[in-house]
Amino acid sequence: MHGKRQTNPIIRVVLTLLIGLFLLLLAVIYSTFAGTMQLDVSTVWQALWQPSDTVERAVVWDLRLPRALLGALVGASLAVSGALMQGITHNPLVEPKLIGVTAGASLFIVGLTVLYPDFPIGWTPFVAFAGAATGGLLVYSMASQRGVTPLGLTLAGVAVSLFLSALMMGILVIDLETAGLVIFWLAGGLAGRGWSHVSMMLPWAISGLVIAWGLSSRMNALQLGDEVAQGLGISLDATRLYAALVTVVLAGSAVAVAGPIGFVGLIIPHVSRSLVGSDYRVLVPVSAILGACLLVYGDIAARTIREPLEWPVGVLTAFIGAPFFLYLLRKERGR
């Protein structure tokens, strides 16, 4: 461990980024091959570049490619959202699903779907943002009280999430026909997602990720403590507010297209931090790339493990994430 630290940090960062990008590219490519329908290289190649009415073209271009891209966008958004949350709250156990943001977004989307079935689909992200902000604010208002520990904040997040989910179940049973469709979405996964979801997600993911990167020196100052940051002339409250807005946009749009997928925002920032350190200028892009990798590979696994059946990828991230959470819990000192 010590020896590794002595390698030039810049080389280390560049290497991590390159390997990460390579793995991500590989994941997207592999994603177009993997599945119930086995395809060889030339078929995929033709399907990608030659518009035609063949089944292969439909499978590769309309089903697998948008799904891989969407997975990458969702994974990157969730991971960076988690990294920002952990920075704002100084809490290693926080991520969108554990702090009420995902449950809030889900509740609002379900509410809209059941109560106003005719709403224009383009509104979904905005509704998700409102819900994410509501859930996050509920939990944060608990935490703003003096003396709340990281563990307490997480526990409050879980309780708020349970409450919001109960409200959602209550809304769901009002209209059982719609509920059937919503439950499919609630499992949290990428099954059946296409280009329309990519175009819904893309602007939010890109702008959110870019702004998150733009905030990274402010985020660094936030980690140094209040006095240092003020000495640097950085407004802490403004930084927290901007970062919180970005987390809401990133996590909210991810929930809007892929449903509640947990633990990506918990695992990835930790892994990234152990690879490249906690400088947010590097942490944000590395988290984005690794988060994208996790979700694309996870989705490939989820749809091939029990072919032709599909697991929601959220199940897979929970299988990895919950033990990881327990590991972090054991490391955490204090209450």
Next chain:
Amino acid sequence: MKQRPFLIGLLLSLVVAILLAIQFGGVAMSLHDVINGLFMADDSLAGKLVWEYRMPRILVGLLVGANLAVSGAILQGIARNPLVDTNIIGMNDGAGFAAVLVITMVPSASAFLLPLSAFSGALLAVTLVYVLAWKRGMSPVRLALAGIALAALFDAGITAMMIGATDQVGAALLWLKGSLWGRGWEHFFSLLPWSLLSLSLAWLLAPRMNAICLGDQLSRGLGMRLELARGTLLFVAVVMAGSAVAAAGTIGFVGLVVPHLVRLWVGADYRILIPISALAGGLLVLVADTAGRTLFAPTEVPAGVFTALLGAPYFLYLLRKALR
């Protein structure tokens, strides 16, 4: 005995709740019909409604509520932790996981195997939570967090097993969400022996429970075999939660809210706390179930939704107190 007015009030509310639960539903009955149906169990519509559909469901609800509440009371005492409940500690999801495992692997298994598998799931969960949360002592908050992570894990396991499963498992999903829908006499009779056994054991062990609450040194000083008592009580709590989940799925927060409120009224003496928690827990689940099937009729809101809406804010309130 200062608890008497409380006990009388509780019993009266129970009687009223049972009568209301008989009266309301898909087919509303007049009070006259209810009384006729209750006491002249004949082939009339009223008699059938009361004795074939509504009464078994009511009784299952009462037993489930009693089991969950007493289980929660015991767990809170053993862990000396106000934030513990069968749901928070991962027992409900553990029991559900084991039950679904049996349903998907051995579809022909008899209804009486279900409680047994649910017990082992609950036992596995509680063991894991304790092992994982133990770190030179046990903190309330860490225990609850470990339980929540474990619950997420079991929940993911349940979803994974459900994928592509048969119609039978579709029904199991509904059941897992904490509903008393379609509960009949066979559920009641598979739940009854376990409930009677564990509730009476819990009551017999109530003096030990009181001693445990005094602290380790004092209870050892009283000549008690502390670890044995603690282990037995934990096992009783596991049996209660497991059989409740096997009968009605994961109805959350009953074990958290009821013991607290009852303790506020009648004090912390477990000889009184246990029977009164049992009655109050039964009342809570019965009311939640009746509300769930009447408020939005013809759709049914699972009882677990109401208990969570009630329980989660209460949990937050307790958390704020615990963190202060």
